[in-house]
Amino acid sequence: MMLTIVTYHYVRDLPRTRFPEIRGLATGRFEGQLDYLTKHYTFCHPDEVLAAVRGETVLPPNGCLLTFDDGLCDHYTTVFPRLEERGIPAVFFPAARPIRERTMLEVHMIHFVLASVPDPRRLVAETLNLVDQHRATHALPDRATLFRVCGAANRFDTLEVSFLKRLLQRELPALVRRDICRVLFQRHVTADLTSFAAELYMDLAQLRCLARNGMAIGGHGDVHDWLELLGPSEQREEIRQTLSLLESVAGQRPANWIMGYPYGSYSKVTLDLLREAGCAVGLTSETGLVSDLVRPLELRRLDTNDLPFAADAPVSEWTNRARGTVEVGAGQAG
Template sequence: MSALTIVMYHYIRDLARSRYPGLKALTVKAFEGQLDYIIQHYRVCAVQDVVAARRGERRLPPNACLLTFDDGFLDHFTTALPRLLDRGLPASFYPPAVPVEGGRVLDTHKIHFILAACPDRAKLARQLLDMIEGWRGDVALPPTDALWRQHAVGSRFDGPEVVFVKRVLQRGLPTDVRSVLTQRLFEEFVGVDVRAFAQELYMDLEQLRCLRRLGMDVGGHGAEHVWLDALDRRAQDAEISRTLAFLARVHGGVPVDWVMCYPFGSYDETTLELLRSRGCALGLTTRAAVAPDLGRPLELPRLDTNDLPTSATAEPGAWTVEALRGGHG
């Protein structure tokens, strides 16, 4: 069995001429260079190829690669799609239902643009702590020092202040509190009407259908883009049902051999059980690794775009070398 490298993309845009040059995004030039690097070192597959390989109907090519685009951004249609088509590359796209159909900006994306519009991340973290203090008379909240110790921990790509802002506003506070705080910060730092912003940020239903007509796959990324492992069984089942109903509107019927891309990479055994019962073929995580085989099809690891070079002339990176060894580091 060939190793499978799955690469995930989010924002792709001309940052220098963007209203939000501080956004953590891949530039167009870097995206083009990375696609050319991938062509040089990998064999790009379609989702259907991976599903067929899982069933034993065919073998994946040596150094197989799957390209995945999360969150349903308009960037993917206007910027990524033409460059994929120019190179004859298949890809799969994973939009959450609510922003596409409801005209809402997800809180997690509001957070990204708050951070982009406020370059002083330490100041932003302090402001958030002050705002949290203002809620203590109304809501039971963890002590400030406990919040900081738990959430201000650097990650692979972000420093502790950025991780603190993200984690506290994503899941570290009660839902009502964090939604209000996120909206207030969005109004202060971004200051754009939410509905208008959503139209600029996300693809619409017809664009998703167009992706399919052009040979791309569209899979599930939840309805509300929530942490699935924080939900009980009933809530997870409802979220998956909404995801499938949305995909049926995109596909023009109940999808077969569909793919679930876990929001935030979050899932648990309940998620896996529910997905198996709904005919889900593959599940995509955010665990950074090359899949040595397809033995755990609902828990496939992915690399971030930052894990691969962005030039066709670059020497093979560490992850590429690992893939050539069959995914065994």
């Protein structure tokens, strides 16, 4: 078997939205990628993957599972009709709190701030000034240390953007992160967080509608935090709220469910807690294909940007690997 799991976040008609600069996938490119995947892969239903993990079925040689993270309205309005039209199954990973309380997650506040401020260097300076305001009450690293710890570019972002994400999504203490994200969001995007959240995230009825129509709903934590950085009791609470959301969607206690780790972050403690909670499959953000199901709680994924966006695009290296025409492990990616 060779399973390709693809990750999506924002999928929207970008030029005709209020935030054309948001880092997302335009609808036309999404449709093109669905056509490409239809041509080269066999789509798997999440239940098939779960059954394969239990040893009850065997996945097709060149299977593909689509995954949509963060419970965005995009997934209901743009993604769902296009999947339904083509008969393609998928799994959706909403974080629990925005569904329950209609509040913004910090991870998304940062995205919309970045999409609203044209010069990321200005935003870095502004953010560091906000960090300084917290120094009296929190022991925070000096600027040089922050640059050293958060300074590495990732494979999708510029240095400034990856610095801001790392700083505001991970490195600062949670209370400081939360406060700075809120200030920046209110300054640059809107002061009305509740309406923005209601426009951004699906609600429970929409999730139920997806589930009724053959889609799977998986867990994505409560507040979209780095699970590996949380203590066991905090992780337990994240998983408790995750289960509670899945139960609200399905109308019964979930068994054999799928977790998508927020930021791809988990620890050994996470895996133990998830097994206890009946989670059978976990999806990481490690880039790669799934060639066996020996460690089902640590499956790799590709990002949508790793694959072409048109049916007639040249066959990508990842597709060749999935078909077995290129040996897996060849090249630098894996």
